[in-house]
Amino acid sequence: EVQLVESGGGLVQPGGSLRLSCAASGFTFSSYSMNWVRQAPGKGLEWVSYISSSSSTIYYADSVKGRFTISRDNAKNSLYLQMNSLRAEDTAVYYCARGGVLGDIDYWGQGTLVTVSS
Amino acid sequence: DIQMTQSPSSLSASVGDRVTITCRASQSISSYLNWYQQKPGKAPKLLIYAASSLQSGVPSRFSGSGSGTDFTLTISSLQPEDFATYYCQQSYRPMYTFGQGTKLEIK
Numbered sequence: 001e002v003q004l005v006e007s008g009g010g011l012v013q014p015g016g017s018l019r020l021s022c023a024a025s026g027f028t029f030s031s032y033s034m035n036w037v038r039q040a041p042g043k044g045l046e047w048v049s050y051i052s053s054s055s056s057t058i059y060y061a062d063s064v065k066g067r068f069t070i071s072r073d074n075a076k077n078s079l080y081l082q083m084n085s086l087r088a089e090d091t092a093v094y095y096c097a098r099g100g101v102l103g104d105i106d107y108w109g110q111g112t113l114v115t116v117s118s
Numbered sequence: 119d120i121q122m123t124q125s126p127s128s129l130s131a132s133v134g135d136r137v138t139i140t141c142r143a144s145q146s147i148s149s150y151l152n153w154y155q156q157k158p159g160k161a162p163k164l165l166i167y168a169a170s171s172l173q174s175g176v177p178s179r180f181s182g183s184g185s186g187t188d189f190t191l192t193i194s195s196l197q198p199e200d201f202a203t204y205y206c207q208q209s210y211r212p213m214y215t216f217g218q219g220t221k222l223e224i225k
Contacts, residue, residue: 035214045154045205045216056188059212062119067134093163102168103209108161
């Protein structure tokens with residue numbers, strides 16, 4: 001069974017940093033691309049970042065480019081999102097999500113809440 | 119950037135109804151269009167990928183069609199568990215943008 005478990009969310013002040021982690025199991029992690037997708041309270045889904053299976057290709061949404069860094073450790077079956085210079089508008093539930101062959105997202109974690117507030 | 123526009127934003131329907139949700143891309147995305155269902159407090163679930171391919175385990179009352187810029191998600195006979203919010207997403211070119219969502223409510 002595919003499982004994606006996020007951790008690392010919490011309350012942080014504006015301008016602060018946070019690192020999200022996602023532990024993957026139930027599939028060959030090193031064979032799949034991965035994504036981070038977020039959802040602000042009461043709002044729709046926003047794609048945040050993509051990383052290919054070998055980390056050779058990385059993309060970011062314009063809203064986080066230069067502030068967020070996606071990475072992965074295939075030996076540890078783990079995905080990460082380093083978030084710096086956080087803003088109130090980054091407040092959201094952050095989902096770790098597995099990429100399908102055609103760019104779809106076929107499995108999602110349960111999400112971790114990040115709240116940026118003073 | 120490719121913009122995705124869904125219509126309607128909300129929809130009221132009854133159990134047994136046939137429902138269609140539309141998604142339009144700001145430029146051609148071939149068939150790189152996916153549909154997701156999200157229930158309150160839960161993670162999204164993939165329903166349809168590549169415009170018309172049904173994800174494993176998804177009931178056959180869900181179907182997708184379209185290519186280029188115009189796409190539709192159809193639920194042939196609404197069931198109580200189908201009342202949720204539906205999102206389209208393009209995976210043709212990063213950023214992999216989502217539509218704003220369509221909330222399907224019970225009439």
